[in-house]
Amino acid sequence: MFRYILRRLLISIPLLIVASFLCFGLVNAMGDPLGEWKLQKPRTQAEITAAYDRTGYNKPFFERYVTWAGDFVTGDWGESVVPGNAGKPVKENVLDAFSVTLRLILGAEIIALILGIAVGVIGAVRQYSIFDYTATGISFAMFSMPLFCVALVLKAGGIQLNNWLESLGADRWIITAGPPGDGFKGSIGEQIFQYSGAYVLPTICLVVIQFALYSRFQRASMLETLNADYVRTAQAKGISQGRAIFKHAFRNALIPIITVSSLNIGANFGGAVITETVFGWSGMGKFLIEAITRIEPYEVLGFMMVTAVFIIVFNLIADVLYAVLDPRIRLD
Amino acid sequence: MTEIGSPVAAPAAPTTGGEVSQFDNTAAKKQWQVILKRFTRHKAALVGLVMFVLLALFAFFGGLLWKHPYTETDRRYLPPSGDHPFGTDRLGFDMVAQIIRGMQFSLQIAIFVAVLSTVIGVVLGALAGYMRGWVDALISRFIDLILVIPGLVIAAVLVRNSFVASVAGGGGSNWLIVALYLGLIMWLSIARVIRGMVLSLREKEFVEAARALGASTFRIVFRHILPNTVDVIIVNATLAIAQAVLLEAALSFIGLGVQSPDTSLGLMISLNKNELTLHPWLFFTPFLFIVLISLSVNFIGDGLRDAFDPRQKRVKA
Numbered sequence: 001m002f003r004y005i006l007r008r009l010l011i012s013i014p015l016l017i018v019a020s021f022l023c024f025g026l027v028n029a030m031g032d033p034l035g036e037w038k039l040q041k042p043r044t045q046a047e048i049t050a051a052y053d054r055t056g057y058n059k060p061f062f063e064r065y066v067t068w069a070g071d072f073v074t075g076d077w078g079e080s081v082v083p084g085n086a087g088k089p090v091k092e093n094v095l096d097a098f099s100v101t102l103r104l105i106l107g108a109e110i111i112a113l114i115l116g117i118a119v120g121v122i123g124a125v126r127q128y129s130i131f132d133y134t135a136t137g138i139s140f141a142m143f144s145m146p147l148f149c150v151a152l153v154l155k156a157g158g159i160q161l162n163n164w165l166e167s168l169g170a171d172r173w174i175i176t177a178g179p180p181g182d183g184f185k186g187s188i189g190e191q192i193f194q195y196s197g198a199y200v201l202p203t204i205c206l207v208v209i210q211f212a213l214y215s216r217f218q219r220a221s222m223l224e225t226l227n228a229d230y231v232r233t234a235q236a237k238g239i240s241q242g243r244a245i246f247k248h249a250f251r252n253a254l255i256p257i258i259t260v261s262s263l264n265i266g267a268n269f270g271g272a273v274i275t276e277t278v279f280g281w282s283g284m285g286k287f288l289i290e291a292i293t294r295i296e297p298y299e300v301l302g303f304m305m306v307t308a309v310f311i312i313v314f315n316l317i318a319d320v321l322y323a324v325l326d327p328r329i330r331l332d
Numbered sequence: 333m334t335e336i337g338s339p340v341a342a343p344a345a346p347t348t349g350g351e352v353s354q355f356d357n358t359a360a361k362k363q364w365q366v367i368l369k370r371f372t373r374h375k376a377a378l379v380g381l382v383m384f385v386l387l388a389l390f391a392f393f394g395g396l397l398w399k400h401p402y403t404e405t406d407r408r409y410l411p412p413s414g415d416h417p418f419g420t421d422r423l424g425f426d427m428v429a430q431i432i433r434g435m436q437f438s439l440q441i442a443i444f445v446a447v448l449s450t451v452i453g454v455v456l457g458a459l460a461g462y463m464r465g466w467v468d469a470l471i472s473r474f475i476d477l478i479l480v481i482p483g484l485v486i487a488a489v490l491v492r493n494s495f496v497a498s499v500a501g502g503g504g505s506n507w508l509i510v511a512l513y514l515g516l517i518m519w520l521s522i523a524r525v526i527r528g529m530v531l532s533l534r535e536k537e538f539v540e541a542a543r544a545l546g547a548s549t550f551r552i553v554f555r556h557i558l559p560n561t562v563d564v565i566i567v568n569a570t571l572a573i574a575q576a577v578l579l580e581a582a583l584s585f586i587g588l589g590v591q592s593p594d595t596s597l598g599l600m601i602s603l604n605k606n607e608l609t610l611h612p613w614l615f616f617t618p619f620l621f622i623v624l625i626s627l628s629v630n631f632i633g634d635g636l637r638d639a640f641d642p643r644q645k646r647v648k649a
Contacts, residue, residue, distance in 0.1 A: 015473065019480045026481070029489045144574065144626035146581040149601060149619050156608045270482065274582060289586060292488045300485060308480040315479075 001323075004331040005316065012312045016305070017069075023304050024065050024297060033057065033295040037083045055081040068298065072305070078298030085294065090302040094287065098306055100179075101271045101283035107199070108206035109268065113261055115207070116214025121253070123215070124222035125245060135215060142212035151205045151278040158201050173197045178280040202279045206272055210264070214257060221256045225249040255325045259318045266314025270307040370639035377635020383628040387621070391435035400426035402433045409611055418617045421604070427617055430600060435621055437596040438577050441511040442625075445576035448515030450569040453522030454558070460523070461530025462553050468527075475520050487513050487588045507594045510583060514576050522568045529561045563640035570633035574626035581622060597622045 034051055037043075052058040056067065068078055077091035123132040158174035165173055175198040184191040225231060226249045234248045235241070271285030284303065291299035323331045371377055395402065400416070405424035412419045418427035460471040490513045491506065533539065534557065542556045558565075581598025583589030585605075590596040597618045604614040 015476055015480065019477055022477070023481050023485060026485050026489050030492050140627065140630055141623075144578075144623050144630055146578050146585075146598065146601070146619070146622055148582060148585040149615075149622075152605055152608060152615075267479075273484070273586060277586065288482060288484055292484060300482070304480070304482055304485075307482065311480055312476075 001320070001331060005320065008316050008319075009312075015312070016308055019308060020069070020301055020304060021065060023301060024068070025061075027295065027297040027300050028061055030292070030295050033082050033297065051083055055086070057081065064297075068301065072301075077302045077305075080294075080296050080299055082294045082296060085296075090298045093299070094284075094302040094306055097271070097282060097284045097287035097303075098269070100281055101269065101276070101285070103179075104199075104202055104276070104281055104283055105206060105265075105268050105272060108203045109210065109261075109265055111203070112207045112210035112214055113257075116211045117218050117254070117257065119211075119215040120218025120220075120257075121222050121250060123219045124226060124253075127223065132219075135219075139212040139215050142208050143216075147205065147209055148274045148278060150208060151201075151275055154201045154205060155278055174201060176201070176279055178282060202272075202275045202281060205275045205279075213264070214261065217260055218253065218257050222249065222253040225253045228252075255322065258325065259322050262314050262318040262321065266311045266317075269310040269314075270303075367639045371635050374635035374638055376631045377638075380628040380631025380635065383624065384632060387435065387625055387628065388439060391432060391439050394432040395429065395436075398429055398432060400429045402426070402429035404429070411611075412613050419611070419613045421614055422607070422611075427614065430595070431597075431617055431621055434595045434597045434600045434618060435625070437507050437590060437594055438580060438598065438622070438625065441507055441514070441580050441590070441596065442573045442576040444508075444511040445514040445518060446569045446572040448512070449518040449572055450522060450565060452515070453519035453568075454526050454561075454565055456519070457523035457526030458530050458553050458558060461527040462534055462549070462557065464531075471523070471527075475523065478517070478520060483517055484586075484588065486517070487583060491588050491591075505594050507590050507596070510580060510590050511576075514579055514583075518572060518575065518579075522565070522572075525564060525568070526561055529564065530557055533557050533560055563637075567633050567637045567640065570629060570636060574629040574633070577622060577626050577629075597625075 032038075034048075034055070034057060037051070038048060049058070056064055059067075071078060075091075077089070077094070079090060080086055080088040080093075119135050123135045126132055155176050158176055162172040162174050165171065171193070173193065173196075175194070179198040180194065184194045186194075226245070228249070231244055231248050234244045239247075269284065271283045271288065273285030273289065275281070276283045276285040277289065284307065288300070288303050290296075291303060319331065323329045400406075402425065404426065406416065406420050406426065408420060408422055408424045410416055410420040410424075416426050416428065418431060420426055421430065456471050460468040490509050530553075539552060539556055542552050547556070577597070580589055580596055581601060584596060584598035585602040590599050592599075600618040601615060601622070604611075604618070607614040
């Protein structure tokens with residue numbers, strides 16, 4: 001086991017090198033980061049040369065990459081280069097965005113997982129019941145809606161709710177511009193009020209899609225184990241129905257969803273682009289969009305390195321958990 | 333595993349007289365007839381199929397029949413009425429004509445993506461699973477690489493880069509670029525599934541028999557192994573259509589999707605996102621059509637999965 005984990009981690013080092021090089025090339029193919037700045041108004045040749053000197057963009061592509069890689073290993077992730085926004089440290093900005101995303105997705109992920117597993121199990125145990133049909137219908141509808149529309153409708157609804165609260169003489173509750181930058185203030189009650197106002201809509205938005213995925217998945221794997229021979233054997237031995245369902249079927253039906261959810265969580269650290277954009281959270285997704293729009297090579301690379309580590313680690317966790325939970329599977 | 337089917341979909345309940353004789357003949361029927369039969373008993377899937385065919389006909393032929401061409405303008409922001417059932421937009425274009433055109437592009441992209449991602453995924457997945465060794469390692473590492481590189485960066489390069497744009501057809505038309513991008517991203521999951529299936533199928537006796545008879549690798553993979561995965565391939569390709577419609581909409585929303593002069597349902601929604609409260613019909617009609625397309629496709633895919641699944645025959649616990 002230990003050797004397997006070590007080998008997987010070692011394999012991912014060349015993967016990261018190749019990926020960062022390709023990513024750097026892709027950003028390069030988007031165009032010159034200074035191109036737009038040069039055209040905004042007439043610049044003197046000296047100005048242009050100075051700007052290229054400062055950003056290192058007068059050097060060839062390969063040299064720029066090697067410089068970045070060398071700096072990265074020593075903990076210097078580079079700076080933003082586009083004039084007007086230049087000189088911001090990439091490392092601090094990426095890690096800030098990451099902490100925002102982490103706060104946003106962690107709660108939503110846990111809620112979606114618990115709800116999805118519960119609804120999936122009940123749907124499978126009571127297959128073709130009214131509960132099953134309702135849950136199936138709801139998750140199909142959720143699957144079929146573009147997420148950004150859901151987010152926009154929720155946002156509009158939140159604003160309506162605020163207006164209604166105001167007309168009653170209460171405070172506005174829903175915050176649609178992200179969590180306050182300087183943290184929540186006031187008494188405990190006020191803090192809870194602000195906290196819930198900032199989190200409720202984006203959390204609903206994230207739960208909606210994840211829940212649809214998890215509940216369908218859990219229902220399918222639960223049906224599979226409920227129909228398995230070993231569950232029938234357990235029932236034939238005369239154990240109670242509840243014991244057969246929870247001790248025998250449910251525990252085994254959890255194996256696939258643990259894998260799926262850990263892959264999913266790993267990918268989600270890349271930020272919920274749409275939810276963050278609509279609700280004004282400056283998390284990873286928004287960070288990436290802005291970096292791409294301005295063509296910031298080092299910001300994109302910094303983003304990629306952070307998310308890549310999480311994707312790789314959670315992929316590994318998924319595989320290891322799979323082997324731990326299902327002894328028939330051997331890692332090697 | 334019936335996902336949404338009514339109890340009628342479970343063929344193990346031959347209650348009416350006519351059903352009994354049909355059920356007894358099952359073994360004598362060809363496999364695809366059995367599948368077709370199971371599919372047509374799946375009510376939700378049939379509704380989905382009818383709905384999808386109607387939507388597709390509306391998208392591709394509706395423009396010929398509808399009285400307002402998509403280039404004609406009337407007064408701006410007319411609410412829905414007899415003359416303009418979905419109203420007019422901020423430039424005075426008739427929304428029915430716009431929806432027809434947007435749906436045409438959305439469906440075009442989705443079908444292109446489904447075909448492309450399925451072909452790439454099946455071929456690479458089958459190669460990795462059958463050849464194993466360094467071919468498998470290469471393809472698997474390639475998949476890891478695509479997972480790690482942020483997809484939006486690739487999208488931005490394809491949409492922004494003027495060289496790519498000029499190769500894919502001038503005149504600013506970019507639906508093909510968006511479709512290519514989605515096709516190149518979406519093959520990963522099907523490739524993994526097919527790889528896993530092929531890994532186990534290649535050890536089966538019938539493959540050994542084919543190999544002993546001297547069949548070529550190409551023949552073994554395409555004639556003997558892949559036909560055994562056709563159910564998974566068809567279900568995945570169907571569901572990919574729904575996924576592509578939604579992903580294209582999301583790309584349009586963040587400005588990396590289809591651009592004018594092309595259009596799509598997703599682009600229409602994102603252009604009208606600020607009309608949500610004042611002129612809601614502009615936002616909700618394209619939204620409704622996206623939901624209808626992906627809902628009908630999801631129902632079809634679900635019905636197909638049930639129809640292909642031989643475990644359907646088992647009585648549920």
